[in-house]
Amino acid sequence: MATLEPPKTIMNDDGQPNGEVPDLSQDALLDMYEAMVTTRLLNERGMKLQRQGRIHFYVGSMGQEASHVGFGAALKETDWYFPHYRDTGVAVLRGASIEEMVHQCYGTAEDHIQGRQMPNHYSFKDINFYSISSPLSTQIPHAVGAAYAAQIKDDDVVTGVAFGDGSTSEGDFHVAMNFAGVWNTPTVFLCQNNQWAISVPTEKQTASESFAIKAKAYGFDGVRVDGNDVLALYQASREAVEKARNGGGPTLIEAVTYRMGPHSSSDDPDRYVPQEDLEAWSNRDPIDLFQAFLHEQNHLTESEDEALRERIKDEIQAGVESAENAEGPTIDSLVEDVYAQVPWHLREQADDLKRFYGERPDMDGGH
Amino acid sequence: MATLEPPKTIMNDDGQPNGEVPDLSQDALLDMYEAMVTTRLLNERGMKLQRQGRIHFYVGSMGQEASHVGFGAALKETDWYFPHYRDTGVAVLRGASIEEMVHQCYGTAEDHIQGRQMPNHYSFKDINFYSISSPLSTQIPHAVGAAYAAQIKDDDVVTGVAFGDGSTSEGDFHVAMNFAGVWNTPTVFLCQNNQWAISVPTEKQTASESFAIKAKAYGFDGVRVDGNDVLALYQASREAVEKARNGGGPTLIEAVTYRMGPHSSSDDPDRYVPQEDLEAWSNRDPIDLFQAFLHEQNHLTESEDEALRERIKDEIQAGVESAENAEGPTIDSLVEDVYAQVPWHLREQADDLKRFYGERPDMDGGH
């Protein structure tokens, strides 16, 4: 992909504008920043909790905070967001509480999903943040179907859907893009090209010139944007979202970024990620960049920044304490939500299990 | 797709060259013609046998004889062909006998595949003509995997794989194209764009400008060719095959053609195919075109043509008689070829069945 034009940017490496800055209020800018910082801090704490054996897994998004937050910020609250598993920042931006997220990572009874999924697999319907799945790319057709439904109901709703570079290789990416093209749905696709699918680099993923160009196969446009530049991401997403909202159909956005951490807490990237790459990309850390921009534009002082980070850390700490003192889910919760009503065979199975475990087993794990 | 450049042609509507004619011997040209005519005549007879209830199904390729024969002719005998179900002509070109094909359509004991598949689902390993499957697009990754295998074994083998326009919407098309791009396999893809997938027209199939352009998403070239012009198809295929053979990697060829009959014997196209389209396309019937070319170039006289058709018809008639007098497959054949050896449970099941049916039931059906 070496001969391609560089992706669109708005901030230079010092966080200074080198393009037209989108028209965003100070509040809006600070919300985006807070979402990015929260994501980073949750990531740090989550990885630590995992190493301490207090939670069992964590999948972070170090380096990719701008990629999803810039995109998420371009959507309205009423728009539906279909997340990639790294998109904690969008949940924060839309109003998910840190406490809820920590309970999810611990899988407690207070977790909205009753400890049924691995950490970071959030689901927040009240803020139109769709349930995260582990199987890759499966959410992409859902976003297209929901957009179709919104369209025929005449609702003013756009769907945004995010996924990784590796995820474009799955059949579900292809079928979803193709249906979106034919139906001209109000859907914006975000490919977060972080250069890796676990250990597989993009050149083993596809021979295509770029990910953006894949949109051509479906009859709509693709754009390549600097994924570490939250303003550039916002701007490109905004245009795509407006186009979709006005009946102009789908767009594919490729956010060119880099995964600055392990794939997940189970991964050891030293086996395959070149140290030079990490060093090179760390000069364009999305949070540093945006921080410099906000300082320079007088939106945020250093001490305000400090205070913000302290507040977030405290919230995380409070969440951890709350989760560590919470009870685990009940045996009955094991058989609920399989169907709208618990059918006879599941009732029998739960009752049988209660002979062994009572109503509510102790939370296990290392905490 | 209206604004696209017209697809490449070599013959005008009267079968006269309007481009450079590929360097093919008279024998080669006549073989191609014979394969096309055989396909057409088998089609006619097959549909009739189906209407008479003597066979139970037929899937023809009226109008598409050039699309697959031009492509097949560009491959060497040692190259592997992964057919679409309409590609009878390639089987003929490679040497499949009419008799074998008719036995397959009747599902007799002399059918190489023991009456295990619907009519037209041929399989001729000795001529590298791969087994036809009903599920669409599944053969596309097989062609890529086989090409990969040939490549690492250093065999001088290209794989050619054909499918319809509708088949490009399946995930298997996408994954196969993507793997071929990354692995740079010697594979040539033929999309026979006959404008329909049963009743669904191309504009409901994809919003892409063309099918050829889809290759861009995988980092290789696509070309659009007049699918009714067997010489143009041959020429484009030849170039792609040579490129593949020389390490240049895959190519996607889009053959722009029209389905001049029903989807299959189960279909009634009057419900959805516009009569005007059929009329317009019948002026570029691929066999008429090629026939005119051959006459004009003095490769074939009218009486030779007549004789050829009579001979083919006689062969078909002989095949029909042979098949109608053949026995059906045995009960044991029901449980063979599931595994290399018949395991105990299948042995038991076959033995149990023989209590009811003996060794070999009567052939059923209308004949």
Next chain:
Amino acid sequence: MTLVEAVNDGLNTAMHEDDRVVVLGEDVGVNGGVFRATDGLYDAYGEERVIDTPLAEAGIIGTAMGMALYGLRPVPEIQFLDFIYPGFDQIVNEVAKIRYRSGGQYTAPMVIRTPYGGGIRGGHYHSQSSEAYFAHTPGLKIVIPSTPTDTKGLLLASIQDEDPVMFLEPKRVYRAVKEDVEEGYYETEIGEARIAREGDDVTVIAYGAMLHVALQAAQTAEEEGVSVEVIDMRTLVPFDKDTLEASVKKTGRAVLVQEAPRTGGFMGEISAFLHERLILNLEAPIQRVTGLDTPFPYTLEEEYLPTPTRVLDAVDEVLSY
């Protein structure tokens, strides 16, 4: 009205009553479906609600799920059950699990309609009977009608059900069974079996096209003085344990008929279930009459499929045990 006409009538009734209902799939629109199950719907409800999709089962199921999440009631058609597998991941990992994994926040009520089973000379790609895959997938309900009346009532109930339903239509009897079918809206309850024929000596349990094979066997048995009770399961998950238990308690003997390959078929589950609960009531081992553990053949399909004769043979066997 034939069974396939009952499908059509059910869809038409549902779309008329409830504008959340949309139909999508290959050839379901202008063409009215390759079996004519959606005939006339395109003209009646327009292309927004009767959607000819691109050719991709994963896309059909996946976008239908998106519609369901958003509040529509999609009824995707898969042209043949044999072609459902490109959409299998969407069904088993997404449609079936979304309610559970989201703690009930998101649900995907939808009815995946598809013709299934042998007997139409379709070879191994137009004849499969793979209900067992779906029955082993928690989160799905599995409904298989065998008569026109049940087809319409169960289809309407499935569309109103809050859970995703696999609705498998026995295409072999699409046109073979006719009945007067009630006009207008009615539901037949999911989860209830039907005693298709009462009898005392042995219980034959079946569903789909095999129900008719069982009934034919029962008819012949009666002529031979044997009284066969025939149960039409209608719902495989959750199945009607009470009706099954009561009948087998009464007769003490059971023959289970499925056209799917024997090993791992759903009747293995029913056999295990009955045996676990009723061993003391059983006068003879439960017998299964099934398809073979092979891909579905073309020429020999009559021999592959269970027949009344083979069912009778099993009936004789349990009676003479």
Next chain:
Amino acid sequence: MTLVEAVNDGLNTAMHEDDRVVVLGEDVGVNGGVFRATDGLYDAYGEERVIDTPLAEAGIIGTAMGMALYGLRPVPEIQFLDFIYPGFDQIVNEVAKIRYRSGGQYTAPMVIRTPYGGGIRGGHYHSQSSEAYFAHTPGLKIVIPSTPTDTKGLLLASIQDEDPVMFLEPKRVYRAVKEDVEEGYYETEIGEARIAREGDDVTVIAYGAMLHVALQAAQTAEEEGVSVEVIDMRTLVPFDKDTLEASVKKTGRAVLVQEAPRTGGFMGEISAFLHERLILNLEAPIQRVTGLDTPFPYTLEEEYLPTPTRVLDAVDEVLSY
């Protein structure tokens, strides 16, 4: 050597002996597999034979099939069984049926390796145990080892087998079970069960990680004076009917353990089979100890999975019948 090291040793041995063998999948190359099953192979055999593929299971299985048709012996890895379904169509409609549909002209011998089952805190997308889907698919052999020695021997036999094999690796015991494993090449025969522990009072049948649960239960039972025979099925299709029959004939009682959801699981088939053949030998109904009919949970996975206690409870039940 651990079980996962035995996989690695088996692959290494096969690749060393037979240059038709290639390994492909997500992260199997440079990274050596997310469970390190292919560790070192990339360095030893190069990127042509140890292939990091694009992220698409349909592509992995589909191209592997093309390689097998051409004469290679591909061993595709699916990172978790839970992610196999995008390739399900290729497996059930293509890999499983090609020999049959081509009259034996084309074959696709290949070994689809994949870690499966719960017990590693993987939630419902890293814990599934869906062997029943594959066991109900004629044309596939289903092999599930439970010890390092068997893992290597069965893997080598599977790679040399002329038929496609689903090779399911119980990841919960990837590192929990250690054994001295024979060096070099050896095969363990497909289709043969193993009596993991001899006993007289009751037969417990299991496979994969559940074998170890069964053995623990047997150990405890012995302390309570009950003699349990434990059978490791090792191959589900074609299963070893003789060993199963002989053991249950001897003990007259059987408990079947599977971690998969109960309904439609493979142990339903075994229950039906044993009951059909051995009803007169059975002193009590066969009991199944299984996972629940729910998606696999995260927090409560220990409660979801069969435990030695639950197995013992079933043993008590069949003994006190």
